[in-house]
Amino acid sequence: MDITKLADQIRAGDRRALARGITLVESGRDDHRAQAAELLQALSATGRQALRIGLSGTPGVGKSTFIESFGMMLTERGLKVAVLAVDPSSARTGGSILGDKTRMPRLARAPLAYIRPSPSQTHLGGIARRSREAVALCEAAGFDVVLIETVGVGQSETVVAEISDLFLLLLAPAGGDELQGVKRGIMEMADMILVNKADGDLKATATRTCADYAGALRLLRKRPQDPEGFPKAMMVSALAEEGLAKAWEEMSALADWRRAEGHHDRARAAQARYWFAEEVRQALLAELERGAAKAQMERLAGKVASGALTPSLAAAQMLESLRKG
Ligand SMILES: Nc1nc2c(ncn2[C@@H]2O[C@H](COP(=O)(O)OP(=O)(O)OP(=O)(O)O)[C@@H](O)[C@H]2O)c(=O)[nH]1
Ligand SMILES: [Mg+2]
Numbered sequence: 001m002d003i004t005k006l007a008d009q010i011r012a013g014d015r016r017a018l019a020r021g022i023t024l025v026e027s028g029r030d031d032h033r034a035q036a037a038e039l040l041q042a043l044s045a046t047g048r049q050a051l052r053i054g055l056s057g058t059p060g061v062g063k064s065t066f067i068e069s070f071g072m073m074l075t076e077r078g079l080k081v082a083v084l085a086v087d088p089s090s091a092r093t094g095g096s097i098l099g100d101k102t103r104m105p106r107l108a109r110a111p112l113a114y115i116r117p118s119p120s121q122t123h124l125g126g127i128a129r130r131s132r133e134a135v136a137l138c139e140a141a142g143f144d145v146v147l148i149e150t151v152g153v154g155q156s157e158t159v160v161a162e163i164s165d166l167f168l169l170l171l172a173p174a175g176g177d178e179l180q181g182v183k184r185g186i187m188e189m190a191d192m193i194l195v196n197k198a199d200g201d202l203k204a205t206a207t208r209t210c211a212d213y214a215g216a217l218r219l220l221r222k223r224p225q226d227p228e229g230f231p232k233a234m235m236v237s238a239l240a241e242e243g244l245a246k247a248w249e250e251m252s253a254l255a256d257w258r259r260a261e262g263h264h265d266r267a268r269a270a271q272a273r274y275w276f277a278e279e280v281r282q283a284l285l286a287e288l289e290r291g292a293a294k295a296q297m298e299r300l301a302g303k304v305a306s307g308a309l310t311p312s313l314a315a316a317q318m319l320e321s322l323r324k325g
Contacts, residue, residue, distance in 0.1 A: 003035055007042035010141050015114060018141045022116055025133035040133055043140035050082070050139045050146045051255055054164030056157045056186070061172045062196040063149050066238035068104040071147065073244050075112040079145055082138040083107070085118040086131045086150040086160050114143070128159045132275060135163055161189045162271055165264065166251055169193045171213065173206035188220055191231050191254060194247060198235035210235045225263040230254055287322070296321050 001024075009017030025036045057063050071081045083104075107113045116134065131148065138146045148164060150156040161167045169190040171182070187193075193213045198206035213233040220231075232250065236243035258264040287293055300318055303309040309317070 001035060003038045003042060007039055007140075010039075010043060010137060011046060013142050018114065018137060019116070021137045022134045025137065026130045036133065040136055043137065046140045048139050048142055050135075050143045051251075052135060052139075052146045052148065052163060052165045053251065054148045054150070054160035054167040055170060056150050056160060056168070057170030057196075058172075059151055061170045062238045063151070063170055064103045066170060066194070066196060066236070067147055067149060068107050069238045069241045070244050070248070071104070071107045071113055072110065073241070073248065074145055075107070075110045079112065080143045081107075081110075081113045082141075082143040082146045083113070083115045084131065084134050084138070084146065084148050085116070086127060086148060086156050114138070114141075127156070128162075128275070128278065131159060132163045157186055157189060162274055165255060165258070165267065166191045168251075171195050171209065172197055173202045173209045187216065190217075191226075192247070192250065193217065193231065193233040194243075195233065195235045196238055199237040199240040199242065206235050225258060225267065227254065227257045227261075293322060 006017055006021060006024075010021050021039055024032055024039060027033070027036070055063060055067070067083055071083060074081050104115060108115055135146050135148065148160050150160045157167075167189050169182070169186065169192070171193060173195060193210075195206050195210040195213065198210070210233050217231050217233060223231075234243060234247055234250065236247055238244075255264070258267070288297055296318060300309065300314040304311050304314045
């Protein structure tokens, strides 16, 4: 594969080249990893930045519907929109973004939009890297907005929040006890909470839910990266296409403020540091699964199990043998 040529094509906005690039970064093969690294390095000089918007929510809350309506609105304004999914469970049924492509019929056909189906299989450790690198490729290809969707099941929200500029939490209208259902850590990550399905019979409940969450957000610790009034809760209807323009206005205002105040650059730098450290951690863990280290782990585990060594002494010996390499 000619990586220089592929990089040129991606830079020029060639969709098929972008798709091939993403397939490359998704691959676990060693030779592909090396080519992917070369590709990302070649594209890192473009300096292009998209607004990266992470979107999380439980199954059925309306993420796909929202992305379809919201994405269409953005493309109608002339913005180029890419859609990616971070899917922690490869066996998930019904909600895969491949299915979503058919559930986003208008966006899938929009010339300014690109929807990337989630890969059919990924090992858990590879999710973060492949998502991060896919976002980088979309940026290099000149997209204005990258929407990164994840189903809210825990760990994947952190991944998405750490590759996004804005993190949105999509919620459904519900009774008061639902409020406890959202983990505090997730609330603390959110820049905006969008209460979806604020239409028809659900509108009154949505209004209450929105007020509840607005109240809950006010109780959270103030973050330096937020201007007055953020994080905020709003109502939208992805189906009726209501509140979407207002939501975009708020997102843009927040993003502009963060850029002007230096928070945007600081956040991206902090994310780069985070992912560097994370890659090192993952690589070190992978070392333990290989050859001599793996055998040594098993040998020491046996001694710990039989009571010949304490866990901490065995760990110290393990680290010692790793250092000697
Ligand atoms: N009334 C109403 N229904 C909606 C709205 N948005 C989505 N829905 C409905 O909610 C159901 C689930 O919507 P999806 O967009 O597939 O939800 P999702 O969050 O992508 O679900 P998963 O992909 O399974 O995680 C569908 O029947 C939608 O038509 C809305 O704004 N109002
Ligand atoms: Mg969906």
